[in-house]
Amino acid sequence: MRTVRLYFRLLGAHFRSLLEYEADFLILAAATVLMQVVNIVFLAALFAKVPALNGWTFWSVLMMFGAVALAEGVGSLFFDGMWSLAWQINRGQLDYFLVRPYPVALQSSSAAIGINGLSNIIMGAIMIGTALAHVDVAWTPWLALLGVVLLISSVVIKVSINLATNAVSFWLASPTPMFAFAMHQVGDLARFPLTIYPLALKAALGVVLPFAFIGFFPIAFLLDTGQSRWIGLLTPLVAAYCAGAAILIFKRGLRRYESAGN
Amino acid sequence: MPIVEARALTKVFRRPDKGPGLAGSVKHLFARRFQDKVAVDHIDLSIEAGEAVAYVGPNGAGKSTTVKLLSGILVPTQGEVRIDGLHPQRDRMTVAHRIGVLFGQRTQLWWDLPVAESLAVLRDIYGVDPATYRKRLARFDEVLELGEILTVVGRKLSLGQRMRADLAAALIHGPQVVYLDEPTIGLDLAVKERVREFFRSIRDEGTTVMLTSHDLADIEGFCRRLVIIDEGRIIFDGDLEAVKDRYARERILHIETARPVPLETLRASLPGAQVTVEDSPLRYAVRFDRFTMTAGHAVTALAGLTDLVDFRVDEPSIEDVIRRVYSGELVLG
Amino acid sequence: MRSYRALIRATARAALAYRLNLLLGLGAVLVQLIALLAVWQVILAQSPVNGFTWPQMRAYLLVAFAAGTVVSLMGDFRMAFRILDGDVALDLVKPIDYQRARFAEAIGGLWIEVVLIAVVVGVTLALTGGVDVPAGPGLALFIASMLLLVPLKFLIVYVSTLACFWTQNFMGVQWARLAVVNLFSGALIPLAFLPGWLATTAQWSPFAGLTSTPALIFLGRVDPGHGLVLVGVQLAWVLALWFGARLVWQAALRRLTVNGG
Numbered sequence A: 001m002r003t004v005r006l007y008f009r010l011l012g013a014h015f016r017s018l019l020e021y022e023a024d025f026l027i028l029a030a031a032t033v034l035m036q037v038v039n040i041v042f043l044a045a046l047f048a049k050v051p052a053l054n055g056w057t058f059w060s061v062l063m064m065f066g067a068v069a070l071a072e073g074v075g076s077l078f079f080d081g082m083w084s085l086a087w088q089i090n091r092g093q094l095d096y097f098l099v100r101p102y103p104v105a106l107q108s109s110s111a112a113i114g115i116n117g118l119s120n121i122i123m124g125a126i127m128i129g130t131a132l133a134h135v136d137v138a139w140t141p142w143l144a145l146l147g148v149v150l151l152i153s154s155v156v157i158k159v160s161i162n163l164a165t166n167a168v169s170f171w172l173a174s175p176t177p178m179f180a181f182a183m184h185q186v187g188d189l190a191r192f193p194l195t196i197y198p199l200a201l202k203a204a205l206g207v208v209l210p211f212a213f214i215g216f217f218p219i220a221f222l223l224d225t226g227q228s229r230w231i232g233l234l235t236p237l238v239a240a241y242c243a244g245a246a247i248l249i250f251k252r253g254l255r256r257y258e259s260a261g262n
Numbered sequence B: 001m002p003i004v005e006a007r008a009l010t011k012v013f014r015r016p017d018k019g020p021g022l023a024g025s026v027k028h029l030f031a032r033r034f035q036d037k038v039a040v041d042h043i044d045l046s047i048e049a050g051e052a053v054a055y056v057g058p059n060g061a062g063k064s065t066t067v068k069l070l071s072g073i074l075v076p077t078q079g080e081v082r083i084d085g086l087h088p089q090r091d092r093m094t095v096a097h098r099i100g101v102l103f104g105q106r107t108q109l110w111w112d113l114p115v116a117e118s119l120a121v122l123r124d125i126y127g128v129d130p131a132t133y134r135k136r137l138a139r140f141d142e143v144l145e146l147g148e149i150l151t152v153v154g155r156k157l158s159l160g161q162r163m164r165a166d167l168a169a170a171l172i173h174g175p176q177v178v179y180l181d182e183p184t185i186g187l188d189l190a191v192k193e194r195v196r197e198f199f200r201s202i203r204d205e206g207t208t209v210m211l212t213s214h215d216l217a218d219i220e221g222f223c224r225r226l227v228i229i230d231e232g233r234i235i236f237d238g239d240l241e242a243v244k245d246r247y248a249r250e251r252i253l254h255i256e257t258a259r260p261v262p263l264e265t266l267r268a269s270l271p272g273a274q275v276t277v278e279d280s281p282l283r284y285a286v287r288f289d290r291f292t293m294t295a296g297h298a299v300t301a302l303a304g305l306t307d308l309v310d311f312r313v314d315e316p317s318i319e320d321v322i323r324r325v326y327s328g329e330l331v332l333g
Numbered sequence C: 001m002r003s004y005r006a007l008i009r010a011t012a013r014a015a016l017a018y019r020l021n022l023l024l025g026l027g028a029v030l031v032q033l034i035a036l037l038a039v040w041q042v043i044l045a046q047s048p049v050n051g052f053t054w055p056q057m058r059a060y061l062l063v064a065f066a067a068g069t070v071v072s073l074m075g076d077f078r079m080a081f082r083i084l085d086g087d088v089a090l091d092l093v094k095p096i097d098y099q100r101a102r103f104a105e106a107i108g109g110l111w112i113e114v115v116l117i118a119v120v121v122g123v124t125l126a127l128t129g130g131v132d133v134p135a136g137p138g139l140a141l142f143i144a145s146m147l148l149l150v151p152l153k154f155l156i157v158y159v160s161t162l163a164c165f166w167t168q169n170f171m172g173v174q175w176a177r178l179a180v181v182n183l184f185s186g187a188l189i190p191l192a193f194l195p196g197w198l199a200t201t202a203q204w205s206p207f208a209g210l211t212s213t214p215a216l217i218f219l220g221r222v223d224p225g226h227g228l229v230l231v232g233v234q235l236a237w238v239l240a241l242w243f244g245a246r247l248v249w250q251a252a253l254r255r256l257t258v259n260g261g
Helices: A003-010 A015-019 A020-050 A058-090 A094-098 A104-109 A116-134 A141-170 A178-193 A198-206 A216-222 A229-256 B021-030 B063-070 B094-097 B115-125 B130-144 B161-170 B189-206 B238-248 B263-269 B295-304 B318-326 C002-044 C052-070 C076-085 C088-092 C098-108 C112-129 C136-167 C170-184 C198-205 C208-212 C212-219 C224-259
Strands: B005-016 B034-047 B052-057 B079-085 B100-105 B179-182 B210-214 B225-231 B234-240 B250-257 B275-278 B282-289 B308-314
Touching: A003 A104, A003 B115, A003 B161, A003 B189, A015 A020, A020 A058, A020 A116, A020 C170, A058 A094, A058 A104, A058 A116, A058 A141, A058 A178, A094 A104, A094 B100, A104 A229, A141 A178, A141 A216, A141 A229, A178 A198, A198 B234, A198 C224, A216 A229, B005 B063, B005 B100, B034 B063, B034 B079, B034 B225, B034 B234, B034 B295, B034 B318, B052 B063, B063 B079, B063 B100, B115 B161, B130 B189, B161 B179, B161 B189, B161 B210, B179 C088, B189 B210, B225 B238, B234 C112, B238 B318, B250 B295, B263 B275, B263 B295, B275 C076, B282 B295, B282 C208, B295 B308, B308 C170, C052 C112, C052 C136, C052 C212, C076 C088, C076 C136, C076 C170, C088 C098, C088 C224, C098 C112, C098 C136, C098 C224, C136 C170, C136 C208, C136 C212, C136 C224, C170 C198, C198 C208, C208 C212, C208 C224, C212 C224
Parallel strands: B052 B210, B052 B225, B100 B179, B179 B210
Antiparallel strands: B005 B034, B005 B079, B225 B234, B250 B282, B250 B308, B275 B282
């Protein structure tokens, strides 16, 4: 509990300096909203001519886009510092993190607030909400609770993948998070139903870097779309696995940390 | 029990041996070749609580690497470190409360926060209670004069302001052991003096301090124990005053006389000393061992021979001794 | 002229050094290509939609990919940082025209982009089957359109980067530009799929020249007469933006002198 409270303390410390650049914040927020609006226009235009994509309708795909936007938004709003890990390693910034009594990964991830995450969270929530209003699900309290668990799990998966791929910077000497950024982009593939891709991509997005568990599998379960919908129930397990793997990779990386020469 | 203990501490850095450019990187992927650099080589060191230790050595000798090993930032390739009996990686959280680290080359302040806010964040990370925090801050303020800089944002601090704020940041949680790595680097003389005074005040409060510096003036009057490292090995570990007694015993008396005096006359009156002529025929230098002759004796002897217009005694500082060690001119033992 | 040629050569030689930036910028475009190829393959497997068959849509997406890759090495990031740091003042004292110099750099980087496009197009075609190349006049128009695409894209990136004189946030401007270009150029979905009013707006915007125009000409979906008009629009935008960018630059300089860098 103290760890969580302290996390928000560390993150919140940057909030005031963020407000100094109000115009910047507005531009970034507007750009993020614009990107999501373009996505929605694209989906609407596509599904105006096509009833479904492998059994997925406009609303169900919109919900996947929303889930990815939401998970990404949480990642940038609360854990944006992860993206500076490569830089922190390269400049020896971890030296001081290592001598403070607080988890190093959390000191790193709280080093910045990605305020554009806020608009992504809002847009994602609107997309999911609108989609839910238009799909036919027999809601029960249990299913609703499960839905919340799935949503939290999908956020955990996204953040864990961010941490794991950024922690690769302990092995690569680059001062920019090339690898993590490339993987983040690959993750965009998982906004579409996994079934449209060739086997190799299915394996990559479903198993190796399980981006498909952020939107596709849990939503397939909730909306009862496609075959093997039970896989969606594995989402919390996948989330636990991803979080564990990410922490392990980070810890292994930390042992390799060599600081920076003077 | 020593509060800091290192046994056979060794750190080997492995650098990829890459050719230049893209071709070199690609080649490296297939034939991985590495170059090993031993930065710290089987160091044994133990520091008792309350001790003040100067850790000196030429550039690249392994000083900073040792500090990083002793504070748990780096994992040793071989050997081990204990802080108050604890393993710095396994018991990282507990150890973190007991140590404070300052790297002069690098700040731990948040670049986008005012100094006061940076210190408050650290207070919360270490869980320092408000009363103790206020008391410590007030005490730091006395020596470091923090008042004027508390409202300044990290990135806008001058080097001297930054170092003073960083010292406060490194000590705000009242650590038992403090590592100061090049804490005066790049500072002007006035700030240096203030910072040195601050070291003395924390030493006098019983904090264990390990001070790494290549400005040897930092260590004079600060610590009793001197450790010299070169090429990753400790080449001397002992009492600072003893080193001075043993290797800095030569004194030079510079005299100016009213009339020229034959060198032989001077030499005859001062057996055991070396007398040479300096830049003018009226100036002479007299070198002697302070354990066989005192400056007063020399002056009295000379005054009997001729009219002394002026005289001055030079005593070598620890700086000169250590510089001679670095250059290989002198071997301590 | 000589100094610009030297700048082209220098950038061409340095292009390899920026290969990582290129691959990064390329990532998003490549991911979009893969996703859209997969989406349309599934959809068009049954029947053509809006008159697009699978081979046509594939060709369309490849043209979109090529258009998205060209002029991505130009170093708009470098330009943005120089403006934000105030280093741009150093560029001003050089006896060369700022806009032409940046254009020369964009041209210098082209070769590595063309190599990458060739590789990706080659691999895609090898995996999914060949493509019909248009006949004589269509091909000539397509080539003309692709050539115009280079200055057109350069100018759009250049003008949006000049926004750094007014805002500290290059990232936001870049994101907004990418989103607008993606939709209005037809890179995300052919303009024919958009609602009428939006399609018409996009059609006459400078962005259509970035994907829609060359792609439709390549597919033979417009007759040579109409194609000529579309290329004419492309050319008109290149000229308008070239001189429009100078006006923006003048305004930016006034701002620079007012703010003292």
